[in-house]
Amino acid sequence: MKKAGFYTAGLVIILIISGTVKAGPKFHFGEDKDLEIFLMGQIWTVYGFNIDIPGQSNLKNTRGDIYIRRGRFGFKGDLMKNLSWKIWFAYDNFGKNDLNPVDIVKGTVNTGGLTYSRFEVWDAYFTWAVDEQFGNISLGYFRPQIGKESITSGFAVLSFEKGLPNFYVRRHIIGKPDTGSTGFSSANGRIFLINWGGLYKSSGWSLNWNFGVGDNQNYTTSSNWSPLLSARLALSIGDPEMKKYKLGYTQTYFGKRNGVTLGLNYGHQGKGVDRKFIPDGYPDGKPFDKNEMYGIDILANYGQVDLFGEYDILKRRWADGTDYSDKVWTVKAAYNFKFLDGQILQPAIAYGVFDPDNNGNSIYGRKKNVMLDIGVNWYIQEQKIKLTLHYASGKVYDYAGEGDAKSSYVGFGFQFGI
Numbered sequence: 001m002k003k004a005g006f007y008t009a010g011l012v013i014i015l016i017i018s019g020t021v022k023a024g025p026k027f028h029f030g031e032d033k034d035l036e037i038f039l040m041g042q043i044w045t046v047y048g049f050n051i052d053i054p055g056q057s058n059l060k061n062t063r064g065d066i067y068i069r070r071g072r073f074g075f076k077g078d079l080m081k082n083l084s085w086k087i088w089f090a091y092d093n094f095g096k097n098d099l100n101p102v103d104i105v106k107g108t109v110n111t112g113g114l115t116y117s118r119f120e121v122w123d124a125y126f127t128w129a130v131d132e133q134f135g136n137i138s139l140g141y142f143r144p145q146i147g148k149e150s151i152t153s154g155f156a157v158l159s160f161e162k163g164l165p166n167f168y169v170r171r172h173i174i175g176k177p178d179t180g181s182t183g184f185s186s187a188n189g190r191i192f193l194i195n196w197g198g199l200y201k202s203s204g205w206s207l208n209w210n211f212g213v214g215d216n217q218n219y220t221t222s223s224n225w226s227p228l229l230s231a232r233l234a235l236s237i238g239d240p241e242m243k244k245y246k247l248g249y250t251q252t253y254f255g256k257r258n259g260v261t262l263g264l265n266y267g268h269q270g271k272g273v274d275r276k277f278i279p280d281g282y283p284d285g286k287p288f289d290k291n292e293m294y295g296i297d298i299l300a301n302y303g304q305v306d307l308f309g310e311y312d313i314l315k316r317r318w319a320d321g322t323d324y325s326d327k328v329w330t331v332k333a334a335y336n337f338k339f340l341d342g343q344i345l346q347p348a349i350a351y352g353v354f355d356p357d358n359n360g361n362s363i364y365g366r367k368k369n370v371m372l373d374i375g376v377n378w379y380i381q382e383q384k385i386k387l388t389l390h391y392a393s394g395k396v397y398d399y400a401g402e403g404d405a406k407s408s409y410v411g412f413g414f415q416f417g418i
Contacts, residue, residue: 035077039418040155042070048101048409053109054402067095070154082129090122102161104407105394107369136245138195144230145210146265148297148310150189155383156250158306159373160390160411163330164352165310172314173267173293175218175274191216199245206240209233219272221284226270234263251308254344254382255336257301265295287319304336324357344379368397386415
């Protein structure tokens with residue numbers, strides 16, 4: 001652990017001294033054909049304390065962990081004019097402990113053994129810009145464009161870890177595949193889908209939209225299949241969120257944007273099954289008749305101030321007549337202090353709550369989750385070289401019916417992008 005810490009510190013120092021990270025190599029293969037290689041990563045050192053898990057009588061309530069929180073590399077480019085593509089891979093959580101204080105704070109407590117990372121495809125899709133404003137058709141494996149925290153990269157958020165809506169929205173609307181005997185399950189929020197999107201810009205305002213139809217394999221079987229329908233409509237007043245249409249978002253523009261965006265989100269899937277629950281008589285999983293998500297979000301960037309908020313309602317009606325309506329929300333705020341050399345010091349705060357239905361039918365029972373994050377982000381070269389130092393605490397109420405699970409931690413992160 002000490003060696004890993006020294007290696008991490010050494011890499012950070014080298015990059016800070018060098019003062020620059022260049023873009024990845026780009027290759028051209030004739031007119032309108034190119035390929036670019038990119039690499040991104042987050043290395044975290046976290047120290048947890050006040051860790052308390054019901055039923056864990058011999059638990060040490062202080063622990064440290066050094067690991068690769070997010071690792072990415074991939075390729076993107078153009079096949080022809082107006083036809084772009086992207087494929088990238090993830091190797092997350094390498095070196096992560098089986099009981100990580102970050103997981104407890106965000107409500108995913110694990111005490112069942114080591115948590116192993118795996119190498120997986122993260123995104124793989126094509127986008128055909130039939131019309132750059134009104135007709136962008138994306139096809140492949142990527143995130144349905146609903147839930148602003150979910151569709152915003154973990155490399156571009158104000159908080160240390162992504163907010164609670166990310167995890168609860170993905171689990172509800174996408175689910176997790178059957179873990180089987182491997183112990184692996186992915187919660188990356190990706191499915192195969194086709195999406196129509198656009199960005200219309202006018203004087204003082206703009207409109208961004210996405211409508212998708214997807215094959216959500218995590219909630220379907222041979223006898224229970226229905227498409228996942230996703231819709232997002234976002235109105236911006238002032239500067240738009242993006243210069244041209246894309247599948248990617250951020251929460252800070254480092255003082256370069258003066259605008260407010262209000263987004264509306266909706267997701268719907270009909271008959272399906274949840275493989276996590278295997279009641280008697282249902283070997284494929286517990287069936288539901290309807291699974292929905294309603295959401296609203298706001299992003300305001302004015303001067304040096306960044307404000308973000310999201311509120312989602314997660315509804316499911318089971319085939320046996322029971323139902324639930326969960327709520328999850330987060331708010332974030334940050335201020336950008338600029339230096340003459342272009343570096344930015346950004347104090348930030350985030351607070352989030354997951355509030356399950358009090359009828360007890362939620363897939364989380366009555367496990368309410370509350371988390372607080374306070375820290376500072378140091379953008380040495382915007383998102384390409386970033387250091388973060390945060391304090392976070394969280395509590396999961398009524399965990400396993402035996403009391404509350406809780407944890408606090410101090411986290412130091414190093415982020416790079418090439």
